[in-house]
Amino acid sequence: MPIRSPRGRAAAYRAVWQWPLRSPARLAVSVLVLGTLVFGLVHLGGQVGGGASGGGPADGQQGERWDAGGSGVSATPTPTMLPPVAGLTPEALPLDQAPAPALEVARVWASAWVNHPDGITSQQWLAGLRPYTTDEFLGVLANVDPVNIPASRVTGPATPTRVAPKSVEVAVPTDTLRLTILVVDTDAGWKVSRYDRA
Template identity: 80%
Template sequence: MPIRSSRGRAGAYRAVWQWPLRSPARLAVTVVVLGGLVFGLVSLGGSGGAASGGLIAGGGSGGNRWDSGSSGVSATPTPTLLPPVPELTPEALPVSRAPRQALETARVWASAWVNHPDGTTSQQWVAGLRPYTTDEFLGVLAGVDPSNVPASRVTGPATATRVAARSVEATVPTDTLTLRILVVDTEAGWKVSRYDRA
């Protein structure tokens, strides 16, 4: 039967574990050394992961090189040249070519825009604009308070300022300002998609 003593393997382990606990200075040194080791391992693991990530990212092409080398075919990628894309420029038409329906839509929309007697709710005001406005722009107009619209009447006809194949920009004068209105050709006819102050 073996004789157990404090000089055996367990005693050696016990001495190692008890050494830091014998004084606060030893404990502090132990914590600093262990912290440094952990930090070093983590930083090495991070850079090793990045290196391995680089190898993984390039692994597909490296594998291709190995396979193509064995078959005698070069694996150098050939750059693909795309044809140049022509610059998109809208085709402008003479102002005299503005469709009458587009100008009429701009005028009628402006008349509905200035129509906001006292007590008109936002829903009522937007309902008057709805037949002449695109669905996307109606969402913007729904957030407008009609009491903030400064004009109260249209004072002249709509005049085209820019004309394209499927859009017309027109100005409409009111009693306080001039509106710049963009009318676009949709499946449902000419509709206003934007306005601003001229």
């Protein structure tokens, strides 16, 4: 017999959604059945979607594919494909191959960095660093107040810690901390492009 009144329908719907809440066992069974249904639908959808797309070109169509040996393409080229690019690995050199001019620039730069007698202005301090510093890094150093530099003298030689064909990382000890200075080869010679306090 069909339900003819809105009250009867509401009661029927209420009975359906309240059924799982009448006991913990019913609730557990309902959650399990619902989870199984959702998992099944997702799994079935993944298989149907994967089968439709296939993850590759359709039958009769060939896209460009580069082989692992880099010998070329195996079919009609398309403009969207690019050849594989070899991984970029920086060329490291032995520490004893650090260029002497780079080490000298790091030493002189560190000496100018710690040179901040009382009354020196930022412009005077920067003028001492300018010949040994890249233009880009000079802009960063312009924000440094020499009064805040804790070191007052260099206490040891400049020693390389990393060496590459166009850059050298150099450690320079001072009386309060150790500077790690990056010196790069520019058109105007070796220049400092960064430093860190260690």
